[in-house]
Amino acid sequence: MKKRGIGLGCSWYGTGYGNGFPDVSSAFVEIHDDGSATVLTGAVDVGQGSNSIFAQIAAEELGLESQDICVYSGDTDATPDSGTTAATRQTYNTGNAVLKAVRQAKSSLLDYAAHEFSCPTSEGIELKEGFIGVKGDPSRRMPLADMVFQARLKGERFISAESSTARSTPVDPETGQGAPYWPYAFGCQMAEVEVNTETGMVRVLKVVAVHDVGKALNPTQVEGQIAGGVTQGIGFALLEELELKEGKINNPALSSYLIPTALDVPSIEALFVEDAECTGPFGAKGLGEPAMLPTVAAIINAIDDAVGVRITSLPATPEKILQGLAEKREGLEK
Amino acid sequence: MIEIKLVVNDKPYTLEVEPSERLIDALRNRLGLLGTKEGCGEGECGACTVIMDGKTVNSCLVLAAQANGSVITSIEGVGNRRSPHRVQKAFVEVGAVQCGFCTPGMVLSAKNLLDKNSKPSNEEIGIAMSGNLCRCTGYDKILRAVKIAAEEGKE
Incomplete structure (x- = not known):
């Protein structure tokens, strides 16, 4: 049976080197x-x-x-x-x-x-x-x-x-206080997925991604970075796992370390919020890494919404989902 | 050395190649066609895609000797700055290029699809492009560009 679910993921991300490093x-x-x-x-x-x-x-x-x-x-x-x-x-x-x-x-x-x-x-x-x-x-x-x-x-x-030097301070490990990064990037994404309960396969049907970019200096690039980030996030959530064995990478090839292809990407709706970052050039701030972060949480939450399986380690492979489904069935039988 | 004859981008060539020489090396090193990129070198990423006798191939997996007698189109044969192919025009229009390393292969896969199927469905476009990996764009704008190029071709 194929079951659908929707999940939400939010992120905030400190950009720049940070932690006191000029x-x-x-x-x-x-x-x-x-x-x-x-x-x-x-x-x-x-x-x-x-x-x-x-x-x-x-x-x-x-x-x-x-x-x-x-x-x-x-x-x-x-x-x-x-x-x-x-x-x-x-x-x-x-x-x-x-x-x-x-x-x-x-x-x-x-x-x-x-x-x-x-x-x-x-x-x-x-x-x-x-x-x-x-x-x-x-x-x-x-x-x-x-x-x-x-x-x-x-x-x-x-x-x-x-x-130009962006200054930050290290975080005090005792109090948790400090100004480790500036500026912060904020994002929120929603994913709709379809989980096949027979095979454990997850298909991402749609992702809507909203990011605060301060000011979109180049909207085409913003859309491109969001779509690229979302797709890496899909890989992070569902496919990509670096297998290490005694310090060696077991899957050092694109045939064994799978990344998303054109067939794995859903329709991606990229939206941005322009809340000017007053210290940035014309109000702009970065978007690169933050674009992939909420995708992972949104997909994992959508899987939970679809089949009630909580995935706690990445990637959410079909094996883990089937195991989750089996555990859930056993729990019900008991 | 083996002598081969082949047509690359409408020009006939006779080349002396090593028995173990790959097509990508013949194109890049002997003909100086550097638009063909080598990504993984093992037929997984599609960066080295060229069209050989009407089929897209990974030129890293084809021996130059196997290309004897064949007709090859590399990215240099598709269009240029002054008169870009409609796929290239669409790529530029929508911003489908980021680092650009996959782009020559993407353009060739799209061109070959549209040469054979002027009205591809979204699924057919996805399948045709799925042999070319891209880590930057998330494919979103690439797929959009192919759709735009397909629309233009219908007119």
Whole structure:
């Protein structure tokens, strides 16, 4: 018999290295005389799209389009260290470093432009749609490229180097007090599953995932990270088990360590909540790891809802579910 | 060494290959077609998928000598920046690429499906793509992209 159930899983997750370890990212920026800018950072884009995020952050701050920004990343010869692409930290930590660096280069450009426009303060200058000009006076503006070009001829350069450090404290083991991480990511997911009581097989039919991302700088990437996380969560909940024997991995192949395929994924509805993280770049924070965490709990709870079997060790293999069902039957017979 | 003749991306080639040489090595090392990726090297992940005589194969499991006389399509033969195949266009449109390592194989599996079946059902798409593993995307956007490409092909 096939039985269906629904489960809920919630998570909160501290992003960044945390626990008192200083989490440092850094970036170099130059604004060029062709109306483009270069961002150099050690942050490695492994496909999650951090380079796109850094381009977007720089573009937003400079009033340019993201294709006007060239991001060089992950080259230890040329780019400043930005830590590992881990701990759900690149959008927040390196994003902050990029934003700081862009703002620093921009600030010298604004000072120069204020002088050129005879504006008493750089506060009165804005960068918008590829132009630099006096706020509220459309007659006094020019393409950003022209301004930087003129400045170059006078020996000015708009370059910067900045770093951003997220600080945390270790947790006091006696009191449990401390500020071990900042910021925290929050998520909630629901899963619907179908359990075959003859075979113990679980099929995930639907997952709805809602995550607080602070601000979705790139909604397509947010959806992609959520779907990727949910699918890893399905693997974590139902399939993946590293079998160790005397320190050796027994199943070091994709034929024996199974991960989800296109046939294992349900319809995934990815939603996000934008509750601005005031310390993040444009209110953003990380999403990478948190996306997979609630999936596991939601699936295990859905299995319980479907057949009344409480799985307490991962993955929830057909064997464990059948054993749970058998124990339940024995309990009833007694 | 064994002499083989094969057609790769519409171009005929005659190659001298080692008896134990795999098709993926012939494509990458002898023809310089680096778009074909080696993932697991044991026929499980599908990253090295190419189309051989109308069938998708794991090019890590095919000996180059076995490809003698066959017609091969690798990712380089599917489309390019200027004129991408409709599957590639759909992948870009929906954001179906993250790290990109599985993408060439995914595109070839999707193309081969659509070449044979212009109106695949969701299940048929799932089955056609299930030999290609992806750890980043959760397949969600990949499956969506194949559906979009299928829709476009119907017009």
